[in-house]
Amino acid sequence: MAHLEPNHGGSFRPLTESSSKLATAQLGKREREVLEVLWIEGSATVQQVLKNLKSTLAYTTVMTTLDRLYKKRLLLREKRDRAFVYRPAISRSELERMRTNVMVRRFFSSSPMNQDALLSCLVDAVQSYDNDLLHRLEEKVRAAKMQQAAVAHPDKGGTR
Numbered sequence: 001m002a003h004l005e006p007n008h009g010g011s012f013r014p015l016t017e018s019s020s021k022l023a024t025a026q027l028g029k030r031e032r033e034v035l036e037v038l039w040i041e042g043s044a045t046v047q048q049v050l051k052n053l054k055s056t057l058a059y060t061t062v063m064t065t066l067d068r069l070y071k072k073r074l075l076l077r078e079k080r081d082r083a084f085v086y087r088p089a090i091s092r093s094e095l096e097r098m099r100t101n102v103m104v105r106r107f108f109s110s111s112p113m114n115q116d117a118l119l120s121c122l123v124d125a126v127q128s129y130d131n132d133l134l135h136r137l138e139e140k141v142r143a144a145k146m147q148q149a150a151v152a153h154p155d156k157g158g159t160r
Contacts, residue, residue, distance in 0.1 A: 027099075030057070034065050035074065035088065035095070043087035045080075 027035075037052045038044060044052070046063045053062070066086050069075045074095070077084040090098075107118050126134045 030055075030061070030065050031069055034062065034069060035092075038075065038086060038088050039092050043085050045083045045085055047083070049086070 033053060033055065034049055037049050041048065041052060046059060046066060049066065050057065050059055050062045057065075066075065066077075066084075070077050070086065074089055075086045076089050077086045079085075104118075108115055123134070123137075126137055
């Protein structure tokens, strides 16, 4: 699903993973809290976000946070009367997937020793956390290998 981001002409262009990498890598506590409100509400003005926050913040702080998230391309906004109405440009799961991708790519781009450490830690953590999750991880690895083999050798995996 393509996401939209405003361009200078007032129309929208697709929000790509690469355009949000920097934005998603560094979100503060306040930014995450504001995003949570918008994911629940769908869209809101500064006043509405302020009313739905768990913590007590000044109006100007919420306004600045919303503007920062908009500039990071994580929110869309539309002027209605004299106020902006903000809505998320991406879902919670898409944001987490992007943040995870950035972290994993950063880790795998370093030395092979770090890659082995990451894989070992991941398996150990998953195993100690949830045995069913370890089986799901194993299934995902198996499915990825099958998909990779099918792409590499399309004539061997098909039906006749």
